[in-house]
Amino acid sequence: MDFYSFLIQLLNGLQYGLLLFLVASGLTLVFGIMGIINLAHGSFYMIGAYMAWALAEQTGNFGLAVLLGIVLTVILGILLEAVFYRHLYKRDHLYQVLMTYGLILVFEELRSIIWGDDVHGVAVPALFSASIPLTDNLSYPVYRLAISAVCVLLALGMYLLIQRTRLGMMIRAGASNNEMVQALGINIKLIYTLVFALGVALAATAGMIAAPISSVFPNMGGQVLIICFVVVVIGGIGSVWGALLAALMIGLVDTFGKVLVPDYAGLSVYVLMAVVLLWRPEGLFKRG
Amino acid sequence: MSNSINRRDFIKSGAALGGAATVGGLWPNIAIGQSGKIKVGLMLPYTGTFAQLGVAIENGFRLYLQEKGGKIAGREIEFFKVDDESDPAKAPENTNKLIQRDKVDLIVGTVHSGVAMGMIKLTRESGTLHIIPNAGAGAATGALCAPNVFRSSFSNWQAIYPLGKHVYDKGQKTAVWITWKYGAGEEAGQGFKEGFVKAGGKILKELYLPFPNVEFQALLTEIASIKPDAVACFFAGGGGAKFIKDYAAAGLKGKIPLYSSFLTDGVLEAVGNDAEGIETTMHYGDALNTKKDNAFRLGYAKAFKMQPDVYAVQGYDAAQLFAIGLEAVKGDINNKAGIIKAMEAAKIDSPRGAWTMSKAHNPIQDIYLRKVVGKENKVIGVAHKALADPARGCKMA
Incomplete structure (x- = not known):
């Protein structure tokens, strides 16, 4: 591998890592604040992708479809929290795993009924449809770079929201001692509902903006879920910064693993996870 | 309290019911002689990624039956359906439902190779007639071949073997092979490499992704830096669609031609223009334009x-x-040896073109060369006439 291809592969790795972060951030947020293991997280990613496809077909405008999709998934998140998740906060993780696994099955079936089992493509929005030539035969799609930019913006936005706003302060307080927060007269139920809806919207947004490069197909959520858990575990459960760092590490390890040791490409990410966990059993960052 | 049933009673009554059902179940089997219905078990995916494929296979089966007026050799057909969920772990249980519980005369199944291999283990033992309507695993008509197991589809090797020579004949002397690291991908890889190397070509590198990973960007970068004359691959379904799109987005389309076997089936709507011009080899295609098709x-x-x-x-x-x-x-379903003999000698007048059975029970068939034109996998020629799978390891061949 010459230096120039090395740089391109570095770009590939970072870009993949940022996308992983976007999907995993909702998962780690919901776990960190509310202590919920949400196996249905991947389903929200899938729902987002299918919404992007269906809404883009209806409206003919991808940007509009994403905005509509975000509104719809926030509403979905609020409803799900009120009907299902609210009852799980005080329960053992086993209950959470059981119920959210059940939700995966329900969402897959609903997806099959509403949208069918076909593979669909979503057109890259015209604004970003160009490619930048890198070498004589390789070019880089602008849309991939745009996704990375969105991921960076969202990471920044999450940081500001949680660390720099009053709402963020309440969220953090609720995560460390929710009874005391309630005693101080803060409506923690409402905050939980909001955080959950945010988590759902993050996953769905990831699905929506990834749809043009990933296509839309049944079970796409399942593929994403596993790698999301790896991100969260390496990063330290509940830590948003940890998730960002872990996602970037995984992006790089996966990218270079595939190129340098193609026969063991599937293993590289898990080897990384094992090494990190041996070194720091609680992940890179403890919940912060 | 007196009218409620306690748990123990409930279990007892359940057991009694079960027993009665088992005993009762014996009667019809004895009573049915040569005039009863033929029981056909369909073990296919009716949910999950392959659901459509399962439905298409069943529809095809029913269409032929309909053409025959609903009867074969004067006997009616009764269907028993099991959803295999494309889950290899459930294959033994699901197969046993059909063999032991429903006592079917014929099992048709299935799409997923892993599930099909699980089925074969049981049908080989029970001797139940078994027709595989899709799964291309080489071992099914190779090392694990059996007198009662037939395949009406293809083998992974068979569908792509002729591609190698075609690519070389087009003047492309070097190639990169890329696929998922799993059974079907590796078997297809063997087929392509064998054909390409025999013709004189050279494989520069083999690239693999874990199944069903779809993050292709790193490997596309690698392909661009290797600069082969051609790229051949094995992907299918959603992952295939993504590969086609990523290949085009990386600017490789039009610079390094892409070849495959299954890649372009069922995804042409999804990938739009990006698949245009991709050449594939397969045992069926669009615009065959024969009377039968x-x-x-x-x-x-x-x-x-x-x-x-x-x-x-x-x-x-x-x-x-x-x-x-x-x-x-x-119509004498008990004459299994006679049925097998006739099936072995069969000449099938298929929409894909006539084919016969190999000694290992895999179709000897024409493999077409196809090219994506618009929304069709248009047949542009025959890549290999009457190709048989080598059936490596099969004792019947």
Whole structure:
């Protein structure tokens, strides 16, 4: 591998890592604040992708479809929290795993009924449809770079929201001692509902903006879920910064693993996870 | 409290019911002689990624039956359906439902190679007639071949082997092979490499992704830096669609030609223009324009209000194959040896073109060369006439 291809592969790795972060951030947020293991997280990613496809077909405008999709998934998140998740906060993780696994099955079936089992493509929005030539035969799609930019913006936005706003302060307080927060007269139920809806919207947004490069197909959520858990575990459960760092590490390890040791490409990410966990059993960052 | 049933009673009554059902179940089997219905078990995916494929296979099977007036050799057919969920872990249980509980005369199944291998283990033991309507695992008609196991579709090796020579003959001397690291991908890889190297070509590198990972960007960068004359791959379904799109987005389309076997089936709507011009080899395709295929397509569209695909053809041929066997023994389903003999000698008048059975029970068939034109996998020629799978390890071959 010459230096120039090395740089391109570095770009590939970072870009993949940022996308992983976007999907995993909702998962780690919901776990960190509310202590919920949400196996249905991947389903929200899938729902987002299918919404992007269906809404883009209806409206003919991808940007509009994403905005509509975000509104719809926030509403979905609020409803799900009120009907299902609210009852799980005080329960053992086993209950959470059981119920959210059940939700995966329900969402897959609903997806099959509403949208069918076909593979669909979503057109890259015209604004970003160009490619930048890198070498004589390789070019880089602008849309991939745009996704990375969105991921960076969202990471920044999450940081500001949680660390720099009053709402963020309440969220953090609720995560460390929710009874005391309630005693101080803060409506923690409402905050939980909001955080959950945010988590759902993050996953769905990831699905929506990834749809043009990933296509839309049944079970796409399942593929994403596993790698999301790896991100969260390496990063330290509940830590948003940890998730960002872990996602970037995984992006790089996966990218270079595939190129340098193609026969063991599937293993590289898990080897990384094992090494990190041996070194720091609680992940890179403890919940912060 | 007195009228509530306690747990122990509940279990007892359940056991009694179960027992009664088992004993009762014996009667019809004894009573049925040569005039009863033939029981056909369909073990196919009806949910999950492959759901459509399962439905297409069943539709194909039913279409042939319908053409025959609903009867084969004067006997009615009764279907028993099991959803295999494309889950290899459930294969033994699901297969046993059909063999032991329903006591079917024929099992048709399935799409997923892992599940099909699980089925074969049991059908080999029980001796139940078994027709595989899709799964291309080489071992099914190779090391694990059996007198009662037939395939109406293809082997992974067979569908792509002729591609190698075609690519070389087009003047492309070097190639990169890329696929998922799993059974079907590796078998297809062997087929392509064998054909390409035999013709004189050189494989520069083999690239793998874990199944079903779809993050291709790193490997596309690698391909661009290796600069082969051609790229050949094995991907299918959603992952295939993504590969086609990523290949085009990386700017490789039009610079390094892409070849495959299954890649472009069922995804042309999803990938739009990005698949245009991709050449593939397969045992079926669009615009064959033969009398048989046109009639089949029309009949299928009329009966099911949708267009048939290669899976529907394989289901249709499974029914034909069984019908030939059963008609040869005049509907005497107990004459298994006679049925097998007739099926082995069968000449199937398929929508894909006529084919015969190899000694290992895999179709000897023409492999077409196809090119994506618009929304069709248009057949542009025959890549290999009457190709048989090498059936490595099969004792019957």
